[in-house]
Amino acid sequence: xxxxxxxxxxxxxxxxxxxxxxxxxxxxxxxxxxxxxxxxxxxxxxxxxxxxxxxxxxxxxxxxxxxxxxxxxxxxxxxxxxxxxxxxxxxxxxxxxxxxxxxxxxxxxxxxxxxxxxxxxxxxxxxxxxxxxxxxxxxxxxxxxxxxxxxxxxxxxxxxxxxxxxxxxxxxxxxxxxxxxxxxxxxxxxxxxxxxxxxxxxxxxxxxxxxxxxxxxxxxxxxxxxxxxxxxxxxxxxxxxxxxxxxxxxxxxxxxxxxxxxxxxxxxxxxxxxxxxxxxxxxxxxxxxxxxxxxxxxxxxxxxxxxxxxxxxxxxxxxxxxxxx
Amino acid sequence: xxxxxxxxxxxxxxxxxxxxxxxxxxxxxxxxxxxxxxxxxxxxxxxxxxxxxxxxxxxxxxxxxxxxxxxxxxxxxxxxxxxxxxxxxxxxxxxxxxxxxxxxxxxxxxxxxxxxxxxxxxxxxxxxxxxxxxxxxxxxxxxxxxxxxxxxxxxxxxxxxxxxxxxxxxxxxxxxxxxxxxxxxxxxxxxxxxxxxxxxxxxxxxxxxxxxxxxxxxxxxxxxxxxxxxxxxxxxxxxxxxxxxxxxxxxxxxxxxxxxxxxxxxxxxxxxxxxxxxxxxxxxxxxxxxxxxxxxxxxxxxxxxxxxxxxxxxxxxxxxxxxxxxxxxxxxxxxxxxxxxxxxxxxxxxxxxxxxxxxxxxxxxxxxxxxxxxxxxxxxxxxxxxxxxxxxxxxxxxxxxxxxxxxxxxxxxxxxxxxxxxxxxxxxxxxxxxxxxxxxxxxxxxxxxxxxxxxxxxxxxxxxxxxxxxxxxxxxxxxxxxxxxxxxxxxxxxxxxxxxxxxxxxxxxxxxxxxxxxxxxxxxxxxxxxxxxxxxxxxxxxxxxxxxxxxxxx
Numbered sequence: 001x002x003x004x005x006x007x008x009x010x011x012x013x014x015x016x017x018x019x020x021x022x023x024x025x026x027x028x029x030x031x032x033x034x035x036x037x038x039x040x041x042x043x044x045x046x047x048x049x050x051x052x053x054x055x056x057x058x059x060x061x062x063x064x065x066x067x068x069x070x071x072x073x074x075x076x077x078x079x080x081x082x083x084x085x086x087x088x089x090x091x092x093x094x095x096x097x098x099x100x101x102x103x104x105x106x107x108x109x110x111x112x113x114x115x116x117x118x119x120x121x122x123x124x125x126x127x128x129x130x131x132x133x134x135x136x137x138x139x140x141x142x143x144x145x146x147x148x149x150x151x152x153x154x155x156x157x158x159x160x161x162x163x164x165x166x167x168x169x170x171x172x173x174x175x176x177x178x179x180x181x182x183x184x185x186x187x188x189x190x191x192x193x194x195x196x197x198x199x200x201x202x203x204x205x206x207x208x209x210x211x212x213x214x215x216x217x218x219x220x221x222x223x224x225x226x227x228x229x230x231x232x233x234x235x236x237x238x239x240x241x242x243x244x245x246x247x248x249x250x251x252x253x254x255x256x257x258x259x260x261x262x263x264x265x266x267x268x269x270x271x272x273x274x275x276x277x278x279x280x281x282x283x284x285x286x287x288x289x290x291x292x293x294x295x296x297x298x299x300x301x302x303x304x305x306x307x308x309x310x311x312x313x314x315x316x317x318x319x320x321x322x323x324x325x
Numbered sequence: 326x327x328x329x330x331x332x333x334x335x336x337x338x339x340x341x342x343x344x345x346x347x348x349x350x351x352x353x354x355x356x357x358x359x360x361x362x363x364x365x366x367x368x369x370x371x372x373x374x375x376x377x378x379x380x381x382x383x384x385x386x387x388x389x390x391x392x393x394x395x396x397x398x399x400x401x402x403x404x405x406x407x408x409x410x411x412x413x414x415x416x417x418x419x420x421x422x423x424x425x426x427x428x429x430x431x432x433x434x435x436x437x438x439x440x441x442x443x444x445x446x447x448x449x450x451x452x453x454x455x456x457x458x459x460x461x462x463x464x465x466x467x468x469x470x471x472x473x474x475x476x477x478x479x480x481x482x483x484x485x486x487x488x489x490x491x492x493x494x495x496x497x498x499x500x501x502x503x504x505x506x507x508x509x510x511x512x513x514x515x516x517x518x519x520x521x522x523x524x525x526x527x528x529x530x531x532x533x534x535x536x537x538x539x540x541x542x543x544x545x546x547x548x549x550x551x552x553x554x555x556x557x558x559x560x561x562x563x564x565x566x567x568x569x570x571x572x573x574x575x576x577x578x579x580x581x582x583x584x585x586x587x588x589x590x591x592x593x594x595x596x597x598x599x600x601x602x603x604x605x606x607x608x609x610x611x612x613x614x615x616x617x618x619x620x621x622x623x624x625x626x627x628x629x630x631x632x633x634x635x636x637x638x639x640x641x642x643x644x645x646x647x648x649x650x651x652x653x654x655x656x657x658x659x660x661x662x663x664x665x666x667x668x669x670x671x672x673x674x675x676x677x678x679x680x681x682x683x684x685x686x687x688x689x690x691x692x693x694x695x696x697x698x699x700x701x702x703x704x705x706x707x708x709x710x711x712x713x714x715x716x717x718x719x720x721x722x723x724x725x726x727x728x729x730x731x732x733x734x735x736x737x738x739x740x741x742x743x744x745x746x747x748x749x750x751x752x753x754x755x756x757x758x759x760x761x762x763x764x765x766x767x768x769x770x771x772x773x774x775x776x777x778x779x780x781x782x783x784x785x786x787x788x789x790x791x792x793x794x795x796x797x798x799x800x801x802x803x804x805x806x807x808x809x810x811x812x813x814x815x816x817x818x819x820x821x822x823x824x825x826x827x828x829x830x831x832x833x834x835x836x837x838x839x840x841x842x843x844x845x846x847x848x849x850x851x852x853x854x855x856x857x858x859x860x861x862x863x864x865x866x867x868x869x870x871x872x873x874x875x876x877x878x879x
Contacts, residue, residue, distance in 0.1 A: 031741035035748055035784075037386055050786055052460030053386060056509055087385050088510035089378045097530050098376050161569065168569070169562055174368075174532035174555055270558045275376035275530040279558035283375070286711075288741060 007312050011305050018301035023071055026285075026293045027064070033057065033084045033288040057084050071294060080295040085287035091295040095277060099299065101171050102276035105268065106261035108192060109199035114254050116200070117207025122243045124208065125215030126234075137212065140205035152198045152271040159194060166194045169273040195272045199265065203257075210253060214246040221245075248319055255311030259304030263296075366534060366553040367847055367874065369862055370566055372577040375558035376530035381516035383495040384458045384508065390554045394867035395535050396518035397495035400429050400448070400476075403763050404866045405601035405654030405838075406856035411869065414443070414496060414519065415476075424483030424808045427491065431474040436540040437498045438516075438523040445470030450499035452491070458509045465491065483806030485813060489763040493865050521547050521871055531556045546872035549847060567841065575841040576862040578714075580640065586841060593845045597853050597860055598642050600653035602836025603761035604768060605643075605715075607706070607722060608747070609754045609831065611792045612781050615696050616754070619828055620684040623669040626831040627677035628729045629722055631670070635834050638718035646670055646832035648825040650772060651765055653835045658765050660818040663825050670832060674728045681729060694730040703732035707747075707755035709740030715756045718833065747789040750781035758836065760787055765817045766804050773797040773829045792829040838864075847874045 034054050062070075074080055080091035120140075124133040143151070160168040167173070172187045218224065219242055227237045266278035277296060284292040315322050371377075371390045381392045400415035415429040435443040452468045455461065464487060467479040478491055498517050505511045516523060519542065522535040536551040557563040560577050567575035567586055579586050579596075587594045607629065609616040616622060631645035648667035649659050668676070686694040686702060694702040708719045716737055723733040733754075737743075746752035760771035771777050775798050777788035785791065800823065804816035840860020842850045851858045851870060858866035858873075 029741065030739075031745040035744045036741050048463055049459050049461045052458075056458075082510060085387060086378055086380070087387060088382065088512055089380055094378055097378055101530070156565075161565070168565060168571075169557070170531045170555075172531075174527075174529075174553060176529075177527055178529065269375065271562070273375065273531070273557045273562040275556060279375035282558075283373075286740075 003316065004313065007309065011309050015301070015305055018305070019072065019075060019298065020068075022294050022297040022301065023068055025297075026288065026290050029285075029288060031288060033290065036286070036288045037085075053087075057082075057087065075298060080298070081291035083284075083289055083292040083295075085284060085289040085292060091291050094280065094292060095295055095299060098275055098277040098280055099262065101274060102262060102265055102269070102278060104171075104188075105192065105195055105274060105276060106199070106265045109196040109203070109265075110254075110257050110261060112196065113200045113203045114207055114250070114257070117204040118211045118243075118247070118250055120204075121208045121211025122215055122238065122246075125212045125219060125246075126238050126242070128216070133212075137205070137208055140201075140208055144202050144205035146202070148198070148202050148267050149271065151202060152195075152268060155194055155198050156271060167191050171275055195265070195268045195274055199268055207250065207253070211246065211250055214249050215242060218242045218246040248315075251314065251318065252311060255307045255314075256304075258310075259307035260300075262303050263300045366551045367549050367574065367871075368553045368555065368572045369574045370555050370557050370563040370572050370577065372557045372560050372563035374556050376556055377528070377533055377554075378530075379512055379514040379525075379528055379533075381513040381525075382508070382511050383497060384455065389533075390862065391522070391535055391552060391867075392516070393495045393865075394520075394862065395522040395552060395871055396516045396520045397497060398519045398868060399493040399495055399865060400431070401492045402865050402869060403489055403493060404856070404858055404869070405652075405763070405864075406599050406851070406859045406866070408654065408657050408763075409857075410492075413868075415492070418488065418492065420485065420488060420808060422808065424485055424806050425481075426477065426479045427488045428478070429476045429492070431476065432542065433474050435519055435542040437501075438518055438520075438538040438540055439498075439501075440540050441498065441500055441517075443496075443498075443519055444473040445476045446473075447499045448476045448496055450502070451494060451496045454497065454502060454508055455494065462490070483808075485805055485807055486762060486764045486766040487805075520868065522552050526551075543872060548875035549871070550876070552871070567843075570843055570845065573843055573845075573847055574860070574862065575843075576839060576860060578839050579841060582642075582841060590843070590845075594841065594843050595850070595852065596841035597851070598837035598839060599853070599856065599859055600643060600835030601838050601859055602652065603758045604646060604650055604652050604832050605718075605834055605836045606646075606650070606757060606759055607754060607831035607833055608752075608757040608790045610750060610752055611790050611829070612750055613753065614698070615686065615702070616790075618684060619826075620680050621686070622828045622831065624677040624680040624684075624729065625726070625731070626669050626828060627671070627673045627680070628725050628731070629831065629833070630672045630725050631833060632672070633725075634718050634721050638721050639714055639834060639837070642837045643834040646834050649765075649821045650759075650824055650830070650832040651768060651821070652761050654761070654763070655765055655768070658814065658817050660821045663818070663821045667825065669825070669828055677729045688730045692730050693732055701732060702730065703734070704753035705736040706733050707736050707738075707743045707752050709743045710737040711740060719756050748784045748786065750779070750783075750785065750789070750791055752789075755789070756833075757789055759830075761836075764804070764813065765820060766801060769797060769820045769824060770801055772824060773827060774801055776801075790830050792827075794823065794827060794829075796823055845877065847876055849873045849875050 034050050078092065083089050083091050083094050086094050120132060120136050124137060127133060156168060159165050167190060171191050172184065176184060176187060178184060224237060224242055227241050263278060263281065265276060266282060268274060269276040269278040281296045284296060377389060380389050381396060382388055383393050383397050398414055401413050402411045414435060415431050418427055418429040420427045431445055437443055449468045449470045452462065452465065464480050464482065464484055465478055466481050469477050471477065480487055501517045502508055515525065521538055521541050523538040524536040526534040526536050532553060532555045534551055534553050537547045541547055555572065563577050564579050564585065566572045567579065568589060570590065582596050587596065609622055611617050635641065635643045635645055647664055648670050649663055651659060681694060686696065688694050696702050706719045706723055708715050719735045723735050726733040743755060747755060747757060760767045771787040773792050773794050775793035778791060778793040779785035797820065800816050800820045804813055804820065807813040807816055838859045838861050842860060844850060851860060858869040861867060
């Protein structure tokens with residue numbers, strides 16, 4: 001318990017630090033939101049209107065320390081202010097309308113990649129020099145080293161445009177109304193295949209190699225030899241003895257990746273026009289939309305910290321060595 | 326501003342072993358890509374919004390697509406493509422004799438989409454709201470409604486160009502908007518308007534539909550069953566949809582449009598890029614020497630190969646500017662005398678060199694000229710990194726400068742940084758837009774009027790080159806005060822002569838208004854031969870297209 005509390009304290013400090021950086025970084029960028037907007041509309045607005053907007057957005061007339069305190073307070077009250085680039089939609093509404101799709105896409109891809117990658121890694125290490133070991137690691141590392149944007153475009157053209165097997169864009173067909181019907185879920189699933197597939201292809205190699213390498217090291221341990229000598233079934237040794245211990249670094253990696261599911265699918269969302277939060281972050285940065293940037297960064301840093309905290313707790317369960325200090 | 330990321334070329338076959346992974350869900354969904362089954366609605370992509378949130382408030386800078394094009398309407402519509410003005414919610418209007426006001430006579434048969442009658446009260450209320458929420462219209466001292474179909478505007482000074490601003494303001498219903506707590510931050514999710522397509526349906530993050538207004542005042546013009554807007558994160562996705570024929574209208578920038586879009590179905594696909602946008606110009610910071618010297622500005626302008634700029638930099642989508650600096654929408658205002666005497670916007674390297682020699686910028690031993698203070702004649706050309714076409718324009722200009730012994734380097738950080746340099750007056754030179762309007766007044770006001778002049782270090786939203794001339798102020802006031810067209814034209818001609826004499830900026834080309842369409846499902850699009858509107862989906866003329874299109878008879 002003391003361990004958990006200590007970790008919790010550490011995470012709170014990390015959270016405060018990331019909040020402060022979220023606040024400062026956007027404001028260190030050149031220009032201001034109004035100028036950006038003006039550059040966007042290229043002289044379609046009058047300067048009087050722009051100055052009025054500046055007042056409306058609450059920019060410039062509030063000292064920075066006051067903005068900082070308001071922002072810290074707003075984090076805990078859940079009111080993140082009004083987005084500038086999507087004025088007058090509240091930041092929470094903008095994020096809420098998109099984050100579900102991002103989570104669905106990234107989490108699906110992450111879980112598939114982690115499960116498949118680890119499984120292949122276990123098999124590759126267990127039968128070294130076997131079929132799995134000779135084919136998959138080089139192949140998947142090769143695929144994973146493509147520029148992601150190119151791979152996504154290629155998949156879109158090949159399976160979407162040329163073969164027409166999958167839809168080209170969006171999370172579901174235009175005109176459908178979201179519901180929990182079988183038809184709608186099936187529609188979402190077909191739209192998910194290509195974007196998720198490309199993420200899986202790019203990331204699976206890392207899981208495989210990582211798992212394979214720790215597994216090889218574990219296989220050389222004395223207790224594996226012991227278990228073999230005792231005549232246990234190979235499958236039991238592979239999963240219960242070797243993989244269980246070799247899994248630990250993968251759990252850490254999984255926790256870290258879990259944190260990045262919110263911001264990790266930016267390019268995918270751009271290529272497949274998936275209505276997620278990643279592209280929104282890009283536009284928010286381009287428009288210098290402070291409240292929205294803060295909101296999205298806050299969401300990302302909170303998920304990273306939560307995921308790590310969760311991994312810490314799980315680790316205590318998995319690895320007795322952590323408990324010793 | 327068009328972001329044009331690189332397009333990946335079509336793939337070679339991806340490694341095998343992929344198929345093994347595609348065990349995502351065992352079901353095959355009905356109705357995959359859509360497209361063919363959606364022949365009913367006019368499908369339009371929106372290339373700069375990855376997901377929609379409902380916001381149909383016309384007083385906000387970034388309202389949902391078609392808010393001011395299909396839901397709310399103005400009193401008249403000015404079309405930059407042919408210079409014509411179409412009466413809309415107003416049947417007619419006339420300026421007062423001394424030019425300090427205008428009276429609009431409204432139609433009496435217009436209803437809001439909720440069935441309430443549209444009256445002059447709504448117009449008065451809209452302008453009160455606009456001044457309160459967004460500002461602007463500072464010159465409007467009074468708006469009054471003597472009866473239900475008459476609205477009278479009073480200005481603080483004679484101001485003939487103002488009629489175009491007030492006439493095109495989107496009018497909102499008073500009876501609905503007075504119930505809102507805070508109109509400035511109202512998202513108006515269930516809009517009530519006078520436009521042809523006001524009924525919102527299927528609103529989702531990635532698409533929404535607008536269906537016909539049941540109480541529209543021109544029911545015979547609602548020939549299309551509705552509008553469907555699709556969200557796209559960037560041009561590439563929208564261009565793909567256009568190339569696949571899944572959208573009817575493609576208002577975004579499409580690189581290499583002939584090959585990427587038209588050639589796939591030349592019979593039905595067309596594009597038209599009229600130069601009705603604002604003048605795109607090479608802005609020289611006149612607060613820095615030697616750009617304060619008119620001889621230098623003209624010499625630099627003469628050294629620019631505008632043919633190359635428009636053919637290569639702009640892919641042939643634009644054409645060179647002339648000495649009036651006016652865009653194509655103001656063709657009718659151009660003074661023949663100025664055009665005939667025009668010499669500083671055509672390529673003439675020898676004349677440019679002679680001008681610089683004469684002005685005392687001698688070449689050094691390395692072939693680079695020196696400024697008056699003895700430093701080398703070198704400067705930066707700023708342009709935002711995301712605008713690939715303008716970037717190549719800047720590179721061509723930098724290359725052109727070598728011929729006259731001037732060292733120009735292209736500086737392309739993020740647009741935000743570029744614009745900050747423009748606004749604070751810290752930049753050397755840059756590629757920028759300008760003001761544009763139905764009369765030359767808007768452009769010349771941002772080009773050389775002291776009303777738009779800000780000192781270096783004070784934020785300027787226009788007149789980045791920071792140039793003013795008292796004669797221009799006088800002529801602009803004359804143009805604004807002129808009651809009849811002849812007097813306006815006379816003032817405009819003198820402005821053009823003055824501009825050509827002073828060369829406050831270096832005009833490059835009129836900004837093209839992007840637009841392309843496929844007429845397989847709908848016909849009646851505006852074209853170069855029938856320019857009743859532009860192909861923009863963000864302009865007041867858009868409603869003219871919406872009320873002209875009709876479905877192809879099946």
